[in-house]
Amino acid sequence: MATKYAPQATFNWSDSWCDSDDGVQDVVKPGAGDLATLTVNSGDCAVNENTAALGGLNMTGYTGTITVTNDIDVVGSANLAGTWSGAGATSVDGTVNHNANMSGYTGLLTFDGNADAHTIISTTAFGNLAVNNNGSSVVLDNAIECASFTLTAGTFDCSASTYGVTVNGNLTYTAGTLSNSGTWTLATSANITWAAATNQLAELVVNEGVTATLTGNLYAKKLSGAGTIAPSTTQKIFIKTATTPGWWAITGTVSCNTDIEDTAVGAGATITLANKDLRIYDDASSVLTMTGGISLGTGSLEIFSTTTAGAETTVDMAGYKISCANITIGHGSLDRRGELKLGEGIHRITGNIAAGAGSTTNKLGLESCYLILGGTLTATKITITANAGAPHIIGGTITDDDGSAVYHCHETTDGGGGANANETFDKHAYPGSLVTCGVGV
Numbered sequence: 102m103a104t105k106y107a108p109q110a111t112f113n114w115s116d117s118w119c120d121s122d123d124g125v126q127d128v129v130k131p132g133a134g135d136l137a138t139l140t141v142n143s144g145d146c147a148v149n150e151n152t153a154a155l156g157g158l159n160m161t162g163y164t165g166t167i168t169v170t171n172d173i174d175v176v177g178s179a180n181l182a183g184t185w186s187g188a189g190a191t192s193v194d195g196t197v198n199h200n201a202n203m204s205g206y207t208g209l210l211t212f213d214g215n216a217d218a219h220t221i222i223s224t225t226a227f228g229n230l231a232v233n234n235n236g237s238s239v240v241l242d243n244a245i246e247c248a249s250f251t252l253t254a255g256t257f258d259c260s261a262s263t264y265g266v267t268v269n270g271n272l273t274y275t276a277g278t279l280s281n282s283g284t285w286t287l288a289t290s291a292n293i294t295w296a297a298a299t300n301q302l303a304e305l306v307v308n309e310g311v312t313a314t315l316t317g318n319l320y321a322k323k324l325s326g327a328g329t330i331a332p333s334t335t336q337k338i339f340i341k342t343a344t345t346p347g348w349w350a351i352t353g354t355v356s357c358n359t360d361i362e363d364t365a366v367g368a369g370a371t372i373t374l375a376n377k378d379l380r381i382y383d384d385a386s387s388v389l390t391m392t393g394g395i396s397l398g399t400g401s402l403e404i405f406s407t408t409t410a411g412a413e414t415t416v417d418m419a420g421y422k423i424s425c426a427n428i429t430i431g432h433g434s435l436d437r438r439g440e441l442k443l444g445e446g447i448h449r450i451t452g453n454i455a456a457g458a459g460s461t462t463n464k465l466g467l468e469s470c471y472l473i474l475g476g477t478l479t480a481t482k483i484t485i486t487a488n489a490g491a492p493h494i495i496g497g498t499i500t501d502d503d504g505s506a507v508y509h510c511h512e513t514t515d516g517g518g519g520a521n522a523n524e525t526f527d528k529h530a531y532p533g534s535l536v537t538c539g540v541g542v
Contacts, residue, residue: 102156103128104136107143114148114171131155134176139163139183148173148189161200169208176214181206185228194218199225207248212239212255220245229270232257232277241266244283249291252277259283263303274300287328292316301341307353315357324351332357342389349393358400361389362407371421376400379425381416382407382432388415394446397425404439405432405457413438413464420444427452427476430483431460442466443492450497451475456482467492467508477516478502 108116109124117126122140131137134156139146141162148169157177160167164182169189178195185206194214198221206228212218213233219240227247232239234255241259249270256278259266263283271291279300286306287293294316295302302321307313307328315336322341324330330338330351337358342348348361349372356375362382372379376398381389382405395402395418402425406412416439423443428450430439437460445468453476456463460482467487474497487506494508500516 107139111144323348394422401427403429406437415440417442423448431463432457440464443470447471449473455479
């Protein structure tokens with residue numbers, strides 16, 4: 102591998118280069134495997150043609166301007182500096198180091214080597230960043246900022262010291278592996294395509310005034326920020342929360358379906374979805390204790406376990422409110438159970454409450470709540486519990502309750518059925534009303 106030095110006057114990449122840093126242009130441009138070197142003495146450079154597959158690119162000390170209108174290919178490592186412009190792409194197999202004086206990078210930087218590639222970032226923002234590193238890793242040594250991010254192959258590892266990634270454009274995953282524990286911040290309205298059920302974003306932060314438009318499902322462990330998350334059609338957010346407390350900390354608008362799996366306790370804002378569905382589930386028995394309400398508009402809530410027979414996913418509202426259309430407890434085959442504890446909150450369900458098809462044993466804890474019901478509470482395959490005489494159901498119809506729980510009903514219809522033909526509803530009027538089964542006392 103020959104080392105070739107850039108000319109000291111303004112030059113094109115295709116010009117003759119120097120065999121030492123003396124400005125004498127006495128050798129041909131860098132060829133395949135050569136080390137191209139730009140120093141503090143080098144002039145402004147125009148990359149007017151695609152480079153050969155360079156053995157390395159060393160720009161330590163360079164303070165000039167490099168205009169990249171064609172592509173740079175580095176099969177070794179790249180030490181980048183100076184002022185960059187142009188939309189040409191740079192491909193690097195090895196380590197990339199941005200020197201502190203580097204600025205203006207707007208092109209595409211792709212990691213496409215077969216060896217581990219470590220990025221070492223100082224204060225400079227990347228342009229468009231792509232990881233296409235089959236069989237190897239790109240490892241961050243600092244937090245970074247980039248114009249866009251794409252992962253198509255290999256491993257992108259930003260887990261050390263919870264390094265964060267700030268993206269000023271599209272965020273895309275199509276294949277590969279993500280290892281991360283820090284934040285992914287969307288700083289500019291853009292698209293997110295993150296089709297990776299096993300490669301979740303540790304935390305997605307959508308800044309205030311920013312809209313994240315989903316072009317596919319999104320998999321994350323935590324949502325934060327005051328921005329907007331919206332689908333382009335019917336995309337969902339899947340939230341894996343096994344080790345992430347405070348997983349719902351977004352105070353902006355979310356208008357797509359949301360699934361929460363591997364539940365964990367965590368403080369956050371009210372889960373507010375714009376008329377979309379919310380599913381809360383886990384592979385094993387677990388309890389999700391809410392520290393905020395659930396507001397779904399015309400969307401519905403579903404609670405169940407996923408794959409383990411007899412497992413039960415419990416959602417404890419802990420006094421916080423639910424507002425939605427329908428609630429389904431339990432789901433599918435294998436006795437995939439669900440439990441909803443309503444606590445002391447005031448809940449408004451405009452539709453129905455029922456067990457999911459195929460589930461066998463589910464629970465609804467009325468406790469001391471006020472439940473405003475617009476449809477039917479069908480207690481088939483649901484055991485209702487209550488603090489005796491404490492909860493109140495207003496409106497709707499109750500069917501197939503076995504009579505073991507005692508609660509007050511206001512303007513509520515007894516739909517009959519159940520194991521106990523003598524259901525013991527404690528029906529009475531609240532001030533200024535009559536109940537449908539007679540005048541309350």
